[in-house]
Amino acid sequence: MPRREPEKSVTVQDVARQAGVSAATVSRTISTPEVVSEQTRDLVLEAIQHTGYRVNQAARNLRKKRSGAVLVLVPNLGNPFFSQILASLNATFSNGGYSVLISDSNVQESPGRQVVDYLLDGRVDGVVCLDGSLTNDDLEQFRLNGLENRIVFACEWLQDAPYPSVRSNNREGAIMAVEHLYEFGHRKIAHITGPRGNVLTAARREGMLHARRELDLPLRDEWIIRGDFSVQSGWKSGDDILKMKERPTAVFCASDMVALGLIARLNAAGLSVPQDMSVVGFDDIELAAFSLPSLTTIRQDRSALGEQAAGQLLKRLENDGELSAACEIKTIDVTLISRDSCSAPVANPT
Template sequence: MSTRNVRKDKTNGPGKSVLQKSVRIRDVAGVAGVSTATVSRALSNPELLTEATRDSVFAAIRATGYRVNKAARTLRTRQAGAILVLVPNLGNPFFSQILAGINQRLGENDMSVLIADTQNLVTAGEFLVDHFLNSQIDGVICLDGSLPDSELEQFRTNGVADKIVFACEWVHSAGLPSVRSDNIEGARLAVRHLYELGHRKIAHVTGPGDNVLTHARRQGMLEERARLELPVRDEWIVRGDFSLESGRSAALKILDLAERPTAVFCASDQVAFGLMSTLEARGLNVPEDMSVVGFDDIELSDFYVPALTTIRQDRRALGTKAASLLLECIDPKTTARADRLKPVVVGVDLVVRESTAPPIEVPAGSPG
């Protein structure tokens, strides 16, 4: 007799095994010592059970090899069991931890994660609506804040706007739930750190002009610069776009200035890497000749030489919180709440490494 596709299942108590062609929910219940209703509840609403009961049920699921019949669940609940995540650039390592957080939280609810790169979509709005109407997805987490109003209007017209959550980036006019880092405070921390080291000539390399993160970080930089009464020069604010190449271009512009800054706050780590490598290639040392601060704290920041001082975003928390918020939005048992439209803000931290130091000539009266 062939035993292909046959599992060993401990359904007769500890130490006993039987051969059966498929594992059913009642088998899991028998191993866990609970009712079939409790097993179903553990799969659909685990937060309603005690931790001990959840652990017992999931241990039984692993022991028996039970698999949820997603097709049957889709017919029963009229849900696809999948969430689509829109990413503006899958090649950017910044998004890896956000996606990991999303996958972790949704996996706990037996939801699948689909990913689409908006750079390859002609119209994201039409793409999403088609997926919704064809019952391929239950909701969307959007990491791209550059979606035009015309596409957002498609969500409202087709009645799916209440199943979309923005994470990291957002669209002001959308009126949709969002989870974001405290970008303004992060910029303030960066400028304040440089000031406390003794820097007064502080430049800023921005992100792309139409990006919400660019505006928030520039706002924080300007507010802290004004509070500290730092000198203002228009040429010390250089347009970038979050890329390595824009960091290289910014470095060349800064090197050509008649009066160079002694420190640079970059709107992303990628910009900072491009800037530092170009400064070093042109004979300047970081941080001896120029201090550099980034924003994001991607994995490379700690391994770059010199290791980058930066603003750390809790990217995994951005992902898990966005997923939790979306699960709440799409749960048919929950009702709409106005407070869901209030942004969920995740705190940031300054991580000091080797790319910042006091300027060679410390201004009189400065700290230290």
């Protein structure tokens, strides 16, 4: 078999000859297209397509003193909630010329230290942080190393910290959930929270308590159960509910995974959802529509969360991180998705 000759790589000079312009003009068109005329851009782009020229991204990044990558810090990669956010982040950064590195902060001894190391070592140009559990020591390290303008928070955030963030309207979503159960006739409504110290836990609990006050609903201490957003905590909370002398007729769960674990435990005990107990989740992960029964939940626009967080970081990187005054907080609306896990209570106490 004859040896296949290696294909000759196409150079900037080949593109320049095809377009009838100088190599310098080709380089300017690729790196700063706004400085050349529309006619020249069209000529160069047509020549690139014709010749099959590919930009040497590594060399381009080296000239610009950037890595061409961003780090996404995720608190639990095993949680299906993050799938759409990560897909949206990846698509938006890819369109902006950046690759994405993903790190699970649950398996890092010091995720804040990792962020500092990645940025200072030049392995990434910026960070999208989906984890709101970083410490004050982490924040101090960001400040001391001048890194505040290269970090954007999404989903979770740091309370009272000067960082831009993109988040869902968690408080309003909790109000919607309680009001939905109230409209079905429920008055005995329990709540399974997220983990202690988490900003999402606090926002959703605040919304739940606000709705209770507005609707003059009874509240027993045992009806607020500590969870951690996991399916296991939903199952365990089901154990707690089954032991109660006065059970609630409905439960608002701080996440869909908690709700699915709760429903599984109630089913295992011979109870029926929603006939014996109604359940509402939060997130609208893919499984919510296919569970039995299908889960009523509060939908977060996860694609928008990822897209807007990436957009915020790209703006900062385009300005070399010089946006210290622009700590913008974007809040994205949530939607109630009504499915089969809610119905009127069998007995409707007043």
